[in-house]
Amino acid sequence: MNADQEMRWSVEELRLTFKSGKTRSVGWRKTQLRAILRLIHENEDTLFQLLKSELGKHPVESYRNEIGVVKKSADRALNCIEKWMSPKKGRLPLVFFPASRKVLPEPLGVVLIIGSWNFPISLTLDPLIGAISAGNTVVLKPSELSPNCASFLANILPSYLDPKAVKVIEGGREVSNQLLQYKWDKIFFTGSTKVGKIVMAAAANNLTPVTLELGGKCPAIFDFLSNSDLKVAAKRVASGKWGPCAGQACIGIDYILVEQKFASTLIEQLKKTIKKFYGDDAKNLKNLLKIINKGHFDRLRSFLEDPAVANCIVYGGSFDDTRLIIEPTILLDPPLDAEIMTEEIFGPLLPIITMDKIEESIEFINSKPKPLALYAFTKSENFKKRILAETSSGSVTFNDTMIQFLCDDLPFGGVGQSGIGRYHGKYSFDTFSHEKAVLERSFYFELEPRHPPWSNFKLQFLRLVYNYDYVGMLLLLLGLKRPSNS
Template identity: 65%
Template sequence: MQTMEQSLNELRSSFASGRTRSVAWRKQQLRAVLKLIHDHEDEIFNALHQDLGKHPVEAYRDEIGVIEKSASLSLSSLETWMAPKKGKLPLLFYPAKGEVLPEPLGVVLIFTAWNFPISLGLDPVVGAISAGNAVILKPSELAPACSSFLARTIPLYLDPETIKVINGGPDVCERLLQLKFDKIFFTGSQRVGRIVMQAAAKHLTPVTLELGGKCPTILDTFTNAHDMKIAIKRIVGGKWGPCCGQVCLGIDYVLVEEKSASTLIKLLKEFIQIFYGENPKHSDSISRIVNKDHFERLRNLLRDPRVADSIVHGGSIDEGKLYMEPTILLDPPLDAQIMTEEIFGPLLPIITLKKIKESIEFINSRPKPLAIYAFTNDEAFRKQIISETSSGSVVFNDVLVQFLCDVLPFGGVGQSGIGRYHGKYSFDTFSHEKAVMQRSFFPELEARNPPWNDFKLQFIKLAFKFDYFGLLLLLLGMKRVGKVL
């Protein structure tokens, strides 16, 4: 078995040979990713059920389908993405031409998250391959069936001399971070993100950090009962549908006017029952908590008596089955842990306000979230949310759908993340845009060189200020400078 250092050295040699730069190699690997997920669809379903209790429909929607869409888009767009982009140079530089050439960064390290262990592992790999990099993938040890699957199958489908999987726990992560990479891509918690960034700083390694935060949902008062019902239906699907709320993009809490709170709670309960039955514990459509540590963390959020008193629905648990009922809380204390830490589970606080526009001040008083969801038909309020708040993304009248839209960048801001990916943005994340400029030896602009004089100063000022006169200035400057000298 290779050591980490040996694996890294082999990847560096392979990258240095140029094999990852060709269109043919990139397409071959992307087709291999597609073949891997198609050949092993049932095995992926089983692994996701074993690790997280995901139903095959949820597993396909959030995992396999995401990778199929991502790899297919890259395959069809690769030549366009790789093509140099011409730069329109100022006339002052005539005759010359410029272009921006995307080139691979080198050997990249990708850390995956446990809540979407297949899609959050392979999707960045698709981006890194598309950009022509060699890759080390470190799956999360908290999803052991999925990490074992990736370690076993990736070498059978993808080029093992350029793409490697290294499994293990925190000690393996720590050792990997001591090595020098050309890029680190991390998906996970803010706490671990800080560790990754600190380690990367030792080598000045660029990082993309896909973290999380407390994503708020603003629910405006609707005069149309249908719109209100659809909004709350989407809130239920977005909160408890993907991975039982264990989602960085998931709804953390809802902001609503006091007068609408009772309607919100009533409809939340109705849709929970429609989606998951009278007793969600027996439903196969809701995932379970990933492990006992996270289960205990969530239970501790409810042990605060002030928080327990705010529960208006749910609250039951089954530690043996790692089950926690969809739970609704009304106005828990804002200084309680449930309102200061990312919940990452099936608990939904509702915070009431006198006026819904107070939600902007409420959100701005807290760290910048990964996403803001707002249900409203008020166009002026939409513009106000966009202009007066900061977040990784804003979605109106729906939740989570931005993650599936490859033409939009996905990423955070502030504590919710650094960098972005998805579609072309993934290609860009794993590429360096190299500026290339070519000039002729004639003509030579003497005004650029000493000895300095007043004419040269005025010439340079005009050249910077009036670029469209650049060619004329160049010719006149050559003639004038020749006389002055």
């Protein structure tokens, strides 16, 4: 059997498994969720080693952004699955009497999940938890840019999860393109906007619903802060910008907007924080991850090779070609038409754009595509209200960075070019479910005005129905007139 036949058979087996109905049972779903928890627990040290060798992640970062994320998601789903699966009942207008209604969540079917390389465990297994919780069968396609993690998942998952319901298919762009040719009941993709367009175009051929977790240029607004608040804010920016994958994160800060008179104070505080977190020796930086590959490394370096941009560097700018490390770099007012300001950076370069008044930041943000995340450091309640009312983004976080991703009670997802759909917690279950409307009536009591032959009486009656005027309906049926004072 060649690779194409094997892929075709894998998808067909998943469809047969789904048709058998076994993935719909709460018992099957719980068994799979417990297996994911067991996988994470029993292979924690192996995952630490893999993430260290492949991406340079310290165990603390691996637990914070990968292993811990999967564990909390699986725990949450396991504890809530029966509640999520329960039909949602509700009341109906009196005109439907006697009747009942409910909304019944049902699995979509066979779904394709395409993971990302920067968080190769959490951004693959987290959506898988949602798909399993909802009762689907799944093809998991890990990113080929983190091949060791992809191979680990391909080899280990069949030992823990139902191999007839969850399959891992490895490979590069050709395999992804081949998978996109199949008919799926849902496609969940995490990656760039450019590839997201390809996924959406392929899905359109079969009218397949998609969830696209993309990215964009996420801004951070800096309003005036006291010295003590600025120190805390600088820690949160430095940790959020350079900590997760050296800036290679979809919700990482792409650029900062600040009033010109406060820019130098902010830059000095960021410099101090960078030196404390990552060191000041460009050749021996600590706690900083490498760039994923030479192609991405060269792309980032090309941003700074533009002479107009290079002149704006106020901190950093060094490169280590051997280790693919780029020093945390701050730039002040690079040209707005330079690539660093028109393309998503996805790396450890941080432009700071100044303006006369911080309120101008709203107009600046609105002139760009809608970001996945917007951050604002301010104590002004008025300014917060304006940001919420006058800008659009996947999420808004005040006075911190990145933490919204870890909150399962908040939906995570983009808007416009930064993505379609949402997930995390109950939102993951909903993403991989169809909410089926169910209405049930008895044969008792028939509302005759709904049927022909038509008459002026029936028209009057239907007007009252659509206005929920039950008193008027009753009076009309009894042949009585409404009192003049009512």
